[in-house]
Amino acid sequence: MNAHRGHRWLALVPVLGICVGVPLVDRLHATVAGIPLLLVWIVGCVLVTSLVMAIIDALDRRPPRP
Amino acid sequence: MNPALLVLLAFLLLALSLGVWARRGHTMSLEQWTVGGRGFGTVFVLLLMAGEIYTTFTFLGASGWAYGRGAPAFYILCYGTLAYVLSYFLLPAVWRYGIEHRLHSQADFLAHKFGSRALGVLVALVGVTAMIPYLVLQLKGLGIIVSETSYGRLSVAQAVWISVVALVSYVVVSGVRGSAYTAVVKDIMILAVAVALGIWLPFHYYGGLGPMFTAIEQAKPGFLSLPAKGMSASWFVSTVLLSALGFYMWPHSFASVYTARSEDTFRRNAIAMPLYQLVLMFVFFVGFAAVLKVPGLEGADADLSLLRLSKMSFGPWTLGLIGAAGLLTALVPGSMLLMTASTVLAKNVWGALAPGTSEMRMAALARWLVPVLALIAVLFTLHGGTAIVPLLLLGYNFVTQLFPTFVLSLSTRRVVSASGAIAGILTGEAIVIFLQVSGVKLATVFPTWPSIITDLNIGVVALIANTVVLLTVSAMTRRARV
Numbered sequence: 001m002n003a004h005r006g007h008r009w010l011a012l013v014p015v016l017g018i019c020v021g022v023p024l025v026d027r028l029h030a031t032v033a034g035i036p037l038l039l040v041w042i043v044g045c046v047l048v049t050s051l052v053m054a055i056i057d058a059l060d061r062r063p064p065r066p
Numbered sequence: 067m068n069p070a071l072l073v074l075l076a077f078l079l080l081a082l083s084l085g086v087w088a089r090r091g092h093t094m095s096l097e098q099w100t101v102g103g104r105g106f107g108t109v110f111v112l113l114l115m116a117g118e119i120y121t122t123f124t125f126l127g128a129s130g131w132a133y134g135r136g137a138p139a140f141y142i143l144c145y146g147t148l149a150y151v152l153s154y155f156l157l158p159a160v161w162r163y164g165i166e167h168r169l170h171s172q173a174d175f176l177a178h179k180f181g182s183r184a185l186g187v188l189v190a191l192v193g194v195t196a197m198i199p200y201l202v203l204q205l206k207g208l209g210i211i212v213s214e215t216s217y218g219r220l221s222v223a224q225a226v227w228i229s230v231v232a233l234v235s236y237v238v239v240s241g242v243r244g245s246a247y248t249a250v251v252k253d254i255m256i257l258a259v260a261v262a263l264g265i266w267l268p269f270h271y272y273g274g275l276g277p278m279f280t281a282i283e284q285a286k287p288g289f290l291s292l293p294a295k296g297m298s299a300s301w302f303v304s305t306v307l308l309s310a311l312g313f314y315m316w317p318h319s320f321a322s323v324y325t326a327r328s329e330d331t332f333r334r335n336a337i338a339m340p341l342y343q344l345v346l347m348f349v350f351f352v353g354f355a356a357v358l359k360v361p362g363l364e365g366a367d368a369d370l371s372l373l374r375l376s377k378m379s380f381g382p383w384t385l386g387l388i389g390a391a392g393l394l395t396a397l398v399p400g401s402m403l404l405m406t407a408s409t410v411l412a413k414n415v416w417g418a419l420a421p422g423t424s425e426m427r428m429a430a431l432a433r434w435l436v437p438v439l440a441l442i443a444v445l446f447t448l449h450g451g452t453a454i455v456p457l458l459l460l461g462y463n464f465v466t467q468l469f470p471t472f473v474l475s476l477s478t479r480r481v482v483s484a485s486g487a488i489a490g491i492l493t494g495e496a497i498v499i500f501l502q503v504s505g506v507k508l509a510t511v512f513p514t515w516p517s518i519i520t521d522l523n524i525g526v527v528a529l530i531a532n533t534v535v536l537l538t539v540s541a542m543t544r545r546a547r548v
């Protein structure tokens with residue numbers, strides 16, 4: 001792995017969102033317009049995953065610096 | 067004829083024709099039959115891989131979990147998401163190595179990586195042991211869906227036999243092309259049905275999603291949060307992680323990697339798949355809508371919640387469409403399971419025991435095995451009783467035990483030896499079987515430990531033991547060689 005691959009650590013964002021975020025959000029027992037915050041959070045994590053993977057993919061495709 | 071039955075049979079016929087038609091213009095060598103000549107673009111690969119998410123288990127199970135257990139059901143939406151993150155980094159390497167060595171299966175991959183035919187045989191057998199019960203699960207689901215949505219006009223046994231004949235026909239004729247073509251119809255149907263039901267039912271019965279969840283929370287306080295014990299946050303996180311690791315260890319998912327034309331496919335899929343599986347959210351909504359409308363479904367009957375609520379809410383035409391979507395969610399994964407199990411038995415077991423078997427012979431053998439395996443699965447489905455249930459639960463834990471060997475095989479340094487891999491996998495599987503058969507739980511062995519530890523998915527224990535044995539034996543055999 002070369003120095004250009006630092007952005008790949010972004011992949012940890014969804015992992016942390018689910019593995020750390022879910023237990024914390026669950027404790028709040030909150031709702032958003034009646035919908036459980038836990039579900040809203042998880043759906044948010046799924047959307048962010050797609051976004052993060054798109055960013056990683058775009059950065060991976062950059063031509064290598066000279 | 068009952069309109070629902072008419073719709074069901076029309077879709078079965080459509081699947082069969084598409085599946086058979088998929089072959090046109092191709093001679094079915096092993097290369098075409100199992101991996102579609104490695105010529106599939108992003109959409110086909112996405113649909114094949116989505117076969118793993120939208121099975122009858124998700125159609126009936128995801129709604130059943132939401133209905134019966136509440137918030138713990140959300141884990142189903144999480145593990146796939148993390149598996150896609152992993153796939154971005156792992157699958158391109160699997161694909162490249164497959165092209166270099168003309169591989170057709172997961173057992174091929176590991177046997178090649180370690181230069182060990184014995185490991186290939188072991189991986190093939192582990193895979194088949196996990197796949198047959200999984201196929202039985204699909205057929206059981208199919209039987210329930212078709213008999214419920216045809217208002218009992220077709221019995222479970224009739225539904226299973228008719229569908230299996232169609233399934234075997236197009237698998238034998240077209241192989242993975244048949245799966246890919248039928249997957250197109252299946253995904254259009256399941257998308258339409260799940261989204262329509264998931265939006266319409268909450269609005270029709272409760273006036274919206276917010277009011278629905280409020281009513282559930284009032285009737286069953288705490289149902290929409292993770293429980294403090296049992297399926298707690300620590301169960302949730304450990305199960306999500308284990309399932310994410312096991313996701314691509316299913317031999318049929320692994321093999322679908324080799325159908326791709328280019329490795330870019332997997333990077334694009336890692337972006338698209340998380341969004342695509344949000345359909346599951348709508349399936350949850352159906353299960354939640356059923357909580358107060360069709361109460362009283364206990365235990366395994368919770369899986370009937372979607373069908374019962376649909377039956378109560380719609381006429382026979384609509385019910386037939388819902389049933390057709392359910393039928394297709396069984397056929398597509400079913401076809402991939404049958405094909406993959408036949409391929410690994412022919413190539414990685416028979417081919418290893420009788421070296422020098424030509425690829426043409428193996429292709430012929432694999433196609434002969436399709437009806438044989440299908441027959442075994444039907445017998446288990448109709449006459450297996452409850453004996454099959456523990457096997458079903460084993461499946462996921464079984465394939466997950468392949469992950470440590472797999473991921474370490476991608477490293478450029480040779481950390482793992484073939485004997486280490488075999489020892490590790492055998493240890494993991496032995497523990498999985500023991501835990502399943504004995505029913506031992508961490509909470510019963512260590513009653514005084516905090517629930518944050520004892521609620522951990524017990525599969526973690528097998529995976530850790532597996533990895534420790536794998537590394538230890540590898541270190542020992544490496545030193546012995548020097």
